[in-house]
Amino acid sequence: MPRKKKPGYWHHKPSGQAYVRIGGKDIYLGPFDSPESRSRYDELIVAWTMSQNVDRHTLRIDELALKYLAHAREHYRKDGCETSEVVAVRGCLRVLVAVAGDLLARDFGPLKLQEVRGAMIALGWKRKAINKQIGRIRRCFQWAVQNELIAPDTLVALGTVPGLRQGRSDAVESVPVMPVSDDAVYAVRPFVSRQVWAMIQLQRVSGCRPGEATQMRGCDITVAGQLWEYRPESHKTQHHGKERIIVLGPKAQEIIREFLRADTTSFLFSPADAREEFDEKRRANRRTPTTPSQQSRTRKSKPTRKPGLRYTTGSYGQVIRKACEVAFDMPRELRNISTKLPEAEREGLKAQAREWRETHCWHPHQLRHTAATEIRRTFGTEAAQVVLGHASLSVTEVYAERDLKLAERVMQQLG
Numbered sequence: 001m002p003r004k005k006k007p008g009y010w011h012h013k014p015s016g017q018a019y020v021r022i023g024g025k026d027i028y029l030g031p032f033d034s035p036e037s038r039s040r041y042d043e044l045i046v047a048w049t050m051s052q053n054v055d056r057h058t059l060r061i062d063e064l065a066l067k068y069l070a071h072a073r074e075h076y077r078k079d080g081c082e083t084s085e086v087v088a089v090r091g092c093l094r095v096l097v098a099v100a101g102d103l104l105a106r107d108f109g110p111l112k113l114q115e116v117r118g119a120m121i122a123l124g125w126k127r128k129a130i131n132k133q134i135g136r137i138r139r140c141f142q143w144a145v146q147n148e149l150i151a152p153d154t155l156v157a158l159g160t161v162p163g164l165r166q167g168r169s170d171a172v173e174s175v176p177v178m179p180v181s182d183d184a185v186y187a188v189r190p191f192v193s194r195q196v197w198a199m200i201q202l203q204r205v206s207g208c209r210p211g212e213a214t215q216m217r218g219c220d221i222t223v224a225g226q227l228w229e230y231r232p233e234s235h236k237t238q239h240h241g242k243e244r245i246i247v248l249g250p251k252a253q254e255i256i257r258e259f260l261r262a263d264t265t266s267f268l269f270s271p272a273d274a275r276e277e278f279d280e281k282r283r284a285n286r287r288t289p290t291t292p293s294q295q296s297r298t299r300k301s302k303p304t305r306k307p308g309l310r311y312t313t314g315s316y317g318q319v320i321r322k323a324c325e326v327a328f329d330m331p332r333e334l335r336n337i338s339t340k341l342p343e344a345e346r347e348g349l350k351a352q353a354r355e356w357r358e359t360h361c362w363h364p365h366q367l368r369h370t371a372a373t374e375i376r377r378t379f380g381t382e383a384a385q386v387v388l389g390h391a392s393l394s395v396t397e398v399y400a401e402r403d404l405k406l407a408e409r410v411m412q413q414l415g
Contacts, residue, residue, distance in 0.1 A: 006062065007048060009041050022048055046070040059149055061108060062101035065093040067149070068140040079234050092133035093140070095119050105141075105150050110161045113137065117164070120171075127171035131163040179370035180362040188323035193274035196319050198255050199311070203364060205251045207371035210364035212246065214311040216256070218264035221248070228253055267310035275307045317363050324361040331356070 007020045011032045018029040018037040022044060029037035029044075046066045069090060076085040099116045100108060116137065120130045138158055144150045164171050185204065189197055199213040212232045222229040228248040248256070259268040308315075325335055334353040337346055 006045065009038075020044055042066065042069065057104075057106070059105045059144075060101065061103050061105055062097045064105045064140065064144055064149065065097050065101075068143055069093055071143060088133070089136055089140075092120075092136045095123070095133075096137055096140075105144065106154060108141075108154065109157050113158055113161050117161075121169070124172060126174035127164045127166065127169060128174050130171055134161070134163070175358070177365060177369055179373050180366040182370075184324075184362055185367070187327040188320060191323035191326045192319060194277065195259070195269040195271070195274045196311075196316065196323075198259060199269050199316065200320070200364075200367060201255050202252055203367040204371060205255070206246055206248060207368055207375060208246050209368060210313045210316055212244070213364075214267075214269060214313060214316050216268045217266065218260050218268065221256075226250075269311060270309055271307040271311055271315070272309060313364070320364060321357065321361050325357075328360040330360065 007022050009029075010019050010021070011017075012019050012026075012028070015028075016032055018032040018034075018041065019026050020029065020041055021027075027044060029040040031037060046069065069086075072086050072089045073082055076083045076089070096116055099119050100112050103112065113134065117130060117134055120133060125133070138155070141150065141155045141158055145152050145155050166173065185200060188200075192200070199210075202208065202213050202216075203210065208230075211234075212230075215232060215234065216230065217233070220231050220233055222231075230246040230248055232244055232246070256268060261268070311319075324330075330353075334349060334356055337349045337353065339346075341349070
């Protein structure tokens with residue numbers, strides 16, 4: 001019996017929407033080529049694929065990818081939301097399908113896996129990121145074996161492909177994350193809100209992760225004694241059954257004390273509060289009186305964009321990036337690239353903007369590296385491991401970069 005062709009992702013030009021035809025019915029998905037419509041299409045195709053009862057002898061790579069993506073969206077969840085792992089899985093599966101989507105899953109072997117890896121290299125992905133993505137593709141096939149969708153020998157064959165080694169491939173090497181200087185940190189202070197500056201300072205003195213700073217609540221803090229203890233409701237190693245305790249000393253206490261609320265379940269650092277303070281400051285600094293039309297204007301009951309109750313790791317990093325662009329005078333033509341420019345010129349400006357940001361901008365994770373370096377220099381690697389919450393010293397070595405100034409002082413005396 002011939003197999004049914006997978007429903008396509010189509011463009012309805014009169015309305016500008018995307019649609020898919022399933023069972024003789026057109027289902028509209030939203031604006032064409034938008035992330036929302038693509039996500040909705042993936043969900044519908046997963047449901048359609050599941051209904052086809054595909055067996056291991058006819059299962060194609062694109063169908064396997066959709067099945068595994070559906071599994072990943074259910075498996076990689078924390079606090080009821082999908083984690084960033086789902087985004088990474090979707091990215092590697094997209095390349096896999098582009099290279100070998102029509103191939104039968106049982107015929108996918110080491111040579112094809114290397115071809116997928118070559119496509120990732122051509123996209124400019126970093127070597128370490130490519131190795132991680134290839135590992136995710138292997139986990140996809142491992143899941144397929146567990147669910148008896150493919151034979152185990154396929155997975156065994158894929159395991160023979162080694163990871164890319166430094167200096168032995170065409171893949172781009174990633175730049176190590178380095179500590180950020182205090183001068184660079186204080187340069188952004190005039191361009192961030194009081195809430196964001198508090199999170200920056202908190203990370204600097206405590207070494208906590210960005211996500212642990214953004215989700216801080218009063219009910220998660222034990223204030224008894226001279227040292228407070230902060231237990232994040234959600235943290236990176238939670239799914240391993242590990243407990244994360246962040247000890248807050250006098251400096252950290254002073255930073256967060258002004259943000260403590262009567263409602264201990266609310267987040268200490270809120271974008272909504274930052275926006276309200278910004279509007280109040282702007283009204284106080286207004287030099288011209290408001291016009292009658294402005295006075296009679298009523299705010300929308302349901303605005304399209306509304307500040308959230310807490311920062312996410314992404315929004316927190318974005319605020320810092322924009323502040324760096326202002327503080328370090330990013331060229332205007334790189335900050336605001338016109339959509340009216342020719343495609344080639346736009347891509348060139350985007351490349352220059354990325355290069356500029358890599359040189360001048362810093363991100364919240366670097367504050368953790370800075371704290372780690374200082375802790376290790378003063379108290380040793382074991383102390384840094386305990387404070388940072390690492391399971392092994394090797395991870396701490398990655399975060400706590402060697403202090404060259406200390407080495408120079410030692411060698412001046414001994415060398």
